[in-house]
Amino acid sequence: MGAGAGAPVGVRHEAGGVRCFGAAGPFPHTSALADAAVAGALGEARVLVVDEAQRLPVPCLEYLQSLWDDPGTRITLVLCGSGSERALARLPQLASRVGGWQEVPRLAAAEVAAVVTGFHPLWRTVAAPDLTWIDQSCAHGTFRMWAALTAHLQNALLTTADAAVDRALLRRLFRRVVPPL
Template identity: 40%
Template sequence: MLCIHGGAGSGKTLAVNVCLRGLEPDEDVRRIAFRARPTARAVRHELFTALDLAGQPPRHPSEFDGPLKTALAERPRTFLVDEAQWFNGEAFEYFRYLWDDLSMRLAVIFVGGEGCYTVLRREPMLFSRMFIWQHVTRLAPDEVAERVPLFRPVWAGADPAGIAFADQHAAHGNFRSWARLTAHVRLALARAGRERVDRKVLGWAFGRLGGFA
């Protein structure tokens, strides 16, 4: 089990998905996400659905364990559990319960926001089983200068000073913000018939973004 955590828009889920495709392209990866605080029953239902088990989900929680364990023992599987900061102790405990079964070859990757580490830290039995903790932070200015030109061709020929200006006033080292800005910059270049990013193009793109400073 491992945990990837960091601020919103830092590229955590994208990075995990890209790495999984690169490392294990044929691996059986099941992606699970909750947008509110799930109960253990909700976790069981989601796992039942994610594993494509036949029939209707059982009515009683104890009836889930047999089908889930049978399916998980068939072959190695990876659960990518997104928005893990929403979980409570009961929900986390169910993942630990499945992972501890020696008949299974199960990897669990928890991905969550900045509060994810704090939430998991409150669950000592699960916390002690974590093999890797990876904190994803904003890109530093030198990382922006190095990596943004590799992100999309539109930035490859851009003036480094322009990239630094865009990061300072709009993207702020946030990967999702860079993705949004890139989409607007490409549109601006197409509409203006330009080939290179300059301050005028950036100004037009900034006008389409909220909250830049």
């Protein structure tokens, strides 16, 4: 959906209050002014990515549609998440604006090493057989799982003086990212 890409835009919390990237001054606390600030920040060509879109209630989807329909915004709207098509089915007027659907399948075993080493340099320090073991033991070709493992591994290496990327550490991290059955 949309018209191009630009610099990131979003909302962040900081000491002086909430700020909208791309907007001057603090983020407004009234809905009309907040809507205007968001629309103004989306006046440049931007990509608005919404992860876990399948969890959005109809009012949130309606708000995204209003941003899309606003003649002052120039956004490409990317809705991500397994089941997003079912969420859009609850709002046919937004679903009718979809320019294309893309399914991202699991990584094939032969793709894992190239993809994860390209994703983050940390994985370049891990031998290919260990990457295969990680994928078979935990990630199962799911990029989201690799991203979670990356974050946990980075944290472990930064917070533990003598931490090394070995199978013992990786097994502990697996328990953090895989729900207990």
